[in-house]
Structures are given as structure tokens and as C-alpha cells.
Ligand code: ADP
């Protein structure tokens with residue numbers, strides 16, 4: 227990093243050791259560079275104001291300019307509030323603070339003019355603004371059209387490092403930086419991609435001259451961030467492919483051929499065939515395969531996995547299939563054993579509940595190569611599990627596994643086994659390009675033939691009786707139904723109560739009928755759970771009332787109704803997973819989303835999306851918009867998304883462009899060894915510094 231940018235923040239005028247410490251602890255700002263990269267989260271055009279008398283319910287935010295007429299506190303202790311009456315000449319409005327207003331109160335002055343920004347609320351017949359942002363009008367604040375607002379914390383605020391305080395420091399630093407800020411993209415890229423020079427971008431993002439320049443500045447900074455990231459990912463991908471040799475599967479092998487010709491239960495879909503070809507090609511060249519297999523719920527990923535594993539087995543190697551839960555591992559084991567029953571392939575199951583004596587036998591049989599295919603859970607990762615010669619690992623429902631766990635699988639052989647990762651639900655393209663940017667991606671974009679779209683509807687409590695009658699109609703037609711309740715750790719008790727109440731309600735409704743009801747929840751012993759599930763599979767019971775333990779791993783083609791209770795509490799991908807439990811047979815299937823009356827806008831959008839689409843890829847995109855990438859990929863990996871300015875949910879196009887550019891550069895210069903690119907390599911390292919997790923994503 228350039229030495230000016232690396233200057234410790236304590237050396238900035240107006241900071242000093244005490245403030246420096248707070249900036250470090252609260253905002254992670256250690257150097258000049260960090261402060262310049264503390265970007266505004268919002269801008270306000272200071273030339274446009276609302277009038278108090280004209281505030282309308284559709285105004286989500288208003289900006290007012292005026293004076294305080296009256297300031298007082300009410301309540302005591304924790305219930306203390308600060309009220310300030312504010313007028314702009316057209317009318318008066320109350321501003322109100324419920325906490326953290328001590329520092330504010332001492333600074334408010336009825337003589338001064340202020341700019342107020344906030345969300346108006348209509349409360350007790352008048353407009354109020356709770357916790358507005360406040361800025362005193364000074365000659366300085368009037369100067370610029372746009373004001374930037376910076377993220378800050380309560381502790382920062384109490385030391386004068388509120389948005390305004392930070393703005394002042396940044397403005398001063400920009401002044402000091404003139405002529406010292408380096409460009410960090412080569413001219414030839416800036417030119418073709420129409421990117422603003424870096425120093426100007428930093429200036430404009432903090433102190434925008436106008437909207438267009440602000441946009442251009444944001445674009446430039448996002449571009450740079452995403453470009454270096456993609457460059458790094460692609461560079462790594464290339465060098466791994468060259469460095470790591472993998473087992474070369476020289477032939478298709480007898481195992482694959484026998485299965486394909488004699489025991490394949492159905493014709494593969496076009497997409498399955500295409501993906502299988504991609505995999506076969508990878509495995510044939512002697513380089514290490516690291517491939518992500520994406521496909522919607524029910525698109526038939528398991529069969530592709532099995533065929534790939536048979537390739538390994540036919541080449542004299544072993545295979546492993548790892549699933550995130552015991553139920554799922556069990557299901558794979560049972561299903562695959564059945565499919566392979568007529569063949570000479572030895573399959574074993576290893577999970578947390580495998581008995582010690584059995585375990586010892588498995589360990590031995592793995593080492594001497596007797597077992598061809600091992601199916602299991604995390605238990606596969608244990609160091610005691612050693613293979614004679616592991617050729618391919620398939621990881622199902624990938625995003626529940628951490629990166630470190632995947633790496634562990636690799637190390638099970640001197641030559642690392644090939645890796646095929648399968649996702650439970652589709653991941654939006656931008657996320658896939660970033661999270662799995664150094665993997666090759668295969669997509670199954672076609673469902674097996676004969677699937678009918680699941681008819682999805684959203685209903686509220688007042689439809690309860692109709693819902694019960696509908697379930698009965700379906701049971702009368704010989705079908706079965708699921709009723710699923712949410713299970714969220716923090717309120718497990720409450721969830722359990724909901725489940726029980728629901729169970730009683732259904733039992734009461736079906737009292738005296740021929741229909742039996744099973745219940746499955748997380749508190750049951752595994753044997754009881756299995757017994758209840760089995761009863762449902764065997765059609766001894768007709769309704770399965772359950773928590774989300776059934777989310778993955780059950781396959782009952784006769785079930786045609788999926789009722790999801792408190793559906794507003796589920797994310798889109800989970801709803802889609804649950805819905806995927808029905809529609810597996812030939813019958814028309816239904817998914818009914820039950821929610822309360824007053825659900826949030828976001829929840830409503832989720833319900834609408836579910837009703838409108840059966841396509842997991844479409845849902846994944848909407849989910850990304852609604853929840854953001856961190857939530858979507860799970861907390862385990864969200865740290866890896868420490869992007870400063872780019873937003874994977876919104877900037878998909880830039881990701882794409884940046885990746886193409888990076889690829890173009892590497893196509894010409896695979897190790898960035900050319901003189902004109904040495905600079906790129908150095909800068910990439912510097913830019914990615916402080917993003918510790920990127921290196922570990924794959
Ligand atoms: P997922 O991709 O969600 O893991 P599965 O592999 O569990 O999907 O497949 C879903 C269902 O579709 C299974 O019952 C499977 O047997 C069936 N299936 C898979 N491939 C085909 C095919 N080509 N034709 C018909 N049915 C198929």
C-alpha cells in the first residue's frame with residue numbers, strides 16, 4: 227500500500243490517540259485508507275425540502291428545514307423520552323427520541339436552524355418523527371448539494387464521531403490527499419470500461435458534485451472491488467488446475483456401463499446427460515476436478531452423483547457421498563443400495579449413530595478396499611476414516627458444510643480426490659460466481675418428465691375450516707398430506723406448542739374418520755421418529771404433522787398436499803424445499819401457505835413469489851434481493867462477503883463484466899507475469915488484504 231494511505235489514523239488532524247482507538251474498535255478504521263473507504267450509506271439532496279403542513283402518509287422519508295420552539299423530557303429512568311417541537315413556518319411537528327439523547331439535548335439550540343431527516347409517523351392524530359437525523363444549518367452545510375451520511379455507532383456518536391463528525395474528518399483527509407491518491411487499475415481497463423479515475427471517484431463518493439458523478443464514482447469503486455476479487459478467484463482456479471493433478475479416469479468402466487445399460491431406472495433427462503458429460507470430461511483429463519452441480523429440488527442430482535461415483539469405482543477407485551443430515555444420508559444409502567442391488571458394488575453407511583463395532587469393521591474394509599462406496603454424514607471427515615484409494619467425493623447440499631470440512635476431504639489421499647458439490651437449492655448466478663468463483667459449474671435446468679407444477683396458494687386463518695375440508699377431499703382421493711410447523715431454535719418451546727395445538731385441531735377434525743395422523747418433531751427419539759415416518763411411508767397414516775425435520779430426506783410420492791403453517795417465518799429457499807416434498811408422484815399437488823393476517827411487506831412478497839413461481843432459480847434471485855447475500859449463504863460464510871461497496875444482490879451485472887475482463891486478462895497471461903500486468907498482481911494482493919476469508923472460500 228502506498229505509504230500515505232497506510233498512515234495510522236491517529237495522525238490525522240483532529241483525531242488523536244483516544245478517537246483513533248474508538249475508530250479502530252468501533253468502525254475498524256486503522257489507516258487513512260480505511261477512513262477513505264468508509265463510504266456513505268445514504269445521500270441527501272440538501273436543496274429539496276418537504277413542508278410540515280404537506281406531509282402525507284406515502285412520504286416514507288421527509289427532509290425539513292426549520293427551528294425548534296420547545297424542547298422537554300418526559301418519563302423517568304428507562305422510559306425517559308426527549309420531545310422537541312419543530313416548525314418550518316408551515317406547521318409544527320414533534321420530534322421524539324427514546325434513548326441515547328443525552329449528548330444531543332445539550333447541543334440543541336432554539337436559536338439555530340436545523341435540517342431534519344426521518345420517517346414520519348402518524349400517531350395520536352398528529353405527525354411525529356422518531357429518532358430523526360439532525361443537522362445544524364451552517365454556511366458549510368449549505369455549500370454542497372448533497373450531504374453524505376456515514377455509518378456510525380452509539381459510542382462513536384458520544385465522542386463526536388457521528389455522521390457529521392466523520393464527514394468532517396473525511397473532507398479534511400481528502401483535502402490532504404490531493405495528488406497523493408494512486409490509481410489502481412491499469413489505464414487500458416479504465417478506458418475500455420469507461421471507469422472514472424480512482425482519486426476522482428473517492429472525492430465524488432464522499433462529496434458528490436452531482437448525481438451523475440456520484441453514480442460514476444460508485445460504479446468505478448464497485449467495479450474495482452469486484453474485478454480484483456474475480457481476478458483472484460480465477461487466478462487460483464487456473465493455478466490449481468495446472469498444479470494439482472487428479473486421478474485420471476481412463477475408461478468409463480464396467481460399473482458405469484453395467485448400471486447404465488441394465489439398471490438405470492429411467493431415461494436421463496437431457497440436462498442430466500449434459501452434466502454427466504461435463505463431469506466425465508473433467509475426470510478424463512488427469513486434472514483435479516472441483517465442480518459445483520446446481521439444480522432445482524427434484525431435478526435428479528442424486529442420480530448424476532451416483533453415475534459419477536460409478537465412474538470412480540469402474541476405474542478401480544473408491545467413492546464417497548456425504549450428506550448434511552443423518553436422515554438424508556440414510557435415504558441416500560437405502561435408495562442407492564436398492565439401485566445397486568443387482569451389481570457387485572459394496573456400499574456402506576457411516577453416520578454418528580453407527581455402532582462402534584460396526585465402525586471398526588467399516589474402517590478396515592475401507593482401508594483394504596473392500597468397500598467401494600461410502601455414504602454418510604460429517605462422520606466421514608474423521609481422521610480415523612481412511613480409504614485405500616478415494617477417487618471421488620460427492621458432497622450433497624453443500625452450503626451446510628464449511629470450507630475447512632471440504633478441505634479435509636481432499637487430504638484423505640496423496641492425490642486429492644475429485645470433488646463434486648451439489649447444492650440443495652439453486653444459488654443465484656452472482657453468488658455462485660463469487661462464492662464458488664473458482665469452481666466449474668454445471669447446471670441441471672430441467673425437471674424429469676411428467677412433473678406437474680405444484681399449485682401454490684396463500685391462505686389466512688379464516689380459511690382454516692376450508693383447509694381442513696380440502697385435506698379431507700384429498701385423503702378421500704387416496705392421497706396423503708403434510709402439515710409442517712416452523713422450528714426455530716430460540717423459541718423452541720413456543721413452536722412445540724403450536725405443533726401440539728395444530729395436531730389436536732387436526733385430530734379433532736378427523737375424529738371418527740378412517741384417517742390416522744403421525745407426528746414427528748425434533749424432541750422425539752430417533753427410533754420413534756423413524757417409526758412415525760415409516761408409518762406414513764407405508765400409508766398406515768395419512769397426515770404427517772411435523773416440524774421442519776422433514777425438510778430434507780423424505781420421499782413419499784403419494785403425498786399431494788403440503789400445508790406450511792406460519793409460512794411467513796420461513797425463507798424462500800426453505801419454503802421451496804418443503805414444497806418440493808410433494809409433486810413427486812403423478813397426481814396434481816398442492817402447497818398451501820398459511821400465515822397470520824398482519825404479515826410484513828417482505829413476508830407478503832415471499833408468499834407472492836411462491837404462489838407465482840415453481841422455479842427454484844427464480845426464487846433464489848428474489849431471495850437474494852430480499853435477504854441479501856450474507857443470510858442466503860449462511861452465517862458461516864457471510865464473513866467472506868466483507869465487500870466494501872459492491873452488493874452482490876444488486877450488482878450482478880458488474881460481477882459479470884468484471885469476471886469477463888479478468889478472464890480475458892488471464893487468457894493472455896495465465897500467471898500475470900507480463901510486465902504490463904505485474905502491477906495488477908500487486909494491487910490485487912493489496913486490495914484483498916483485510917478480506918481474510920476470500921482465500922478460504924473454496
Ligand atoms: P434432487 O435434485 O432434489 O436431489 P433427486 O435426485 O432426489 O432430486 O430426484 C428427485 C426424484 O426424481 C427422485 O425420485 C428420482 O428418482 C427422480 N428422477 C431423477 N432423475 C429422473 C429421470 N431422469 N426421470 C425420471 N425421474 C427421475
Ligand code: MG
Nearest residue numbers: 527528622650
Ligand atoms: Mg437431493
